[in-house]
Amino acid sequence: MRFGLFGTGHWARVTQGAALTAHPGTELVGVWGRDPAKAAALAADLGVRPYADADALIADCEAVAVALPPDVQAPLAVRAARAGRHLLLDKPVSLTVADADAVVQAAADSGVASVVFFTARFDPEVTRALETAAAAGGWSSARVVMYGSIFAQGGPYSGSLWRREHGGLWDLGPHALSRLLPVLGPVAEVSALRGAHATSHVLARHDSGAVSVMQLTLDAPPAAQPFGYQLLGEAGVVDLPGGSGDPVVNFGRAVDELLAQVRSGHPGHPCDVRFGRDVVAVLAAAQLSEQEGRTVAVR
CATH class of the missing domain: 3.30.360.10 (Dihydrodipicolinate Reductase; domain 2)
Structure with missing residues (x-):
């Protein structure tokens, strides 16, 4: 499955980026970030293309992996879900219930699969x-x-x-x-x-x-x-x-579980966006x- 990575910080680099490039079932298409220079640097390290436009990366992938602050993540997740892209989000989903509700509604309307990465739950x-x-x-x-x-x-x-x-x-x-x-x-x-x-x-x-x-x-x-x-x-x-101290391994399991949802055609997971909204x-x-x-x- 083709993934777009959104975010350029430490977590995006050492966890999500590392896991997505190593996973046998994923192809990392590119990286978008709010700072183009950081996006270019991380994309170069991961051997993929940097994107200046978030919607362009959404258009080129099948699923999004997000490592951004919650208030930035939520509206981006809504845009991705409305475009029919599956969601692999970080916790918390948002900083307000209204924004979390919008993510849940967009995912439900599009029928996309979703997983929120609560690290130890994987x-x-x-x-x-x-x-x-x-x-x-x-x-x-x-x-x-x-x-x-x-x-x-x-x-x-x-x-x-x-x-x-x-x-x-x-x-x-x-x-x-x-x-x-x-x-x-x-x-x-x-x-x-x-x-x-x-x-x-x-x-x-x-x-x-x-x-x-x-x-x-x-x-x-x-x-x-x-x-x-x-x-x-x-x-x-x-x-x-307490759980494993290796978030890369756990993120790989989160990817596995998102892919399993997609293959089954029945989106639904204990840590989906509805659970994320309740949190x-x-x-x-x-x-x-x-x-x-x-x-x-x-x-």
């Missing part, structure tokens, strides 16, 4: 653990702690403006919710507080009655960076696996709760 160990936990049921609560520190001098994401502005809630929150929602079900309402080190403390009540807690930051002290995913319920306390809805409610100091219902 690790078989994580998938099996979530399926086992969901089948067991009886979970009353869960806790996710993700304390990262990405703004250190010289780090690959230290210059990421959207991560600096929106923080761990929007960058790490999708990873947390990609584990919580399949086990505990949809979220009905959230209460959130912003703490020290730009940490979002999110309390979520799920439709199932379970309550989950997420603690998320990208600006933790270097000596305090715990990561953990824990379920509590009738089966006791279960620690979920955005929880994050948007948590952001509003932080801002207004009240419990917010999830749309």
Whole structure:
């Protein structure tokens, strides 16, 4: 399948670009980016053509792989879906529910396949653990702690403006919710507080009655960076696996699963744009709760 790569940053280079050029079932057609010089440099490294016009690349491919800030990704994904191109998007799908809804509608109208790359969800160990936990049921609560520190001098994401502005809630929150929602079900309402080190403390009540807690930051002290995913319920306390540290391998699996959808003729995936939209809805409610100091219902 012919793919177009949209984005020129670290993630586009070391993950998506690397995986697409190595995958036996894909042909990387070209690269588009908001900075033509960076697009030309990445295209040269990958041995493909740089595109100055995003719509020209959409016209020349069958599927798009997007590694752009969420507010840039969403309208581009709408244009690609309307053109009949399959979608391999990054998380979060967007920064607003309205933009996520537009992506979902465009994909539904065109009947294209879609996958949103929640990195660990494409690790078989994580998938099996979530399926086992969901089948067991009886979970009353869960806790996710993700304390990262990405703004250190010289780090690959230290210059990421959207991560600096929106923080761990929007960058790490999708990873947390990609584990919580399949086990505990949809979220009905959230209460959130912003703490020290730009940490979002999110309390979520799920439709199932379970309550989950997420603690998320990208600006933790270097000596305090715990990561953990824990379920509590009738089966006791279960620690979920963190997943593979190789995003290139996991992205290759995401490509496999998108191709399988296309071959089957029945688009639909646990991490499709509809799931991506539900994640955005929880994050948007948590952001509003932080801002207004009240419990917010999830749309």
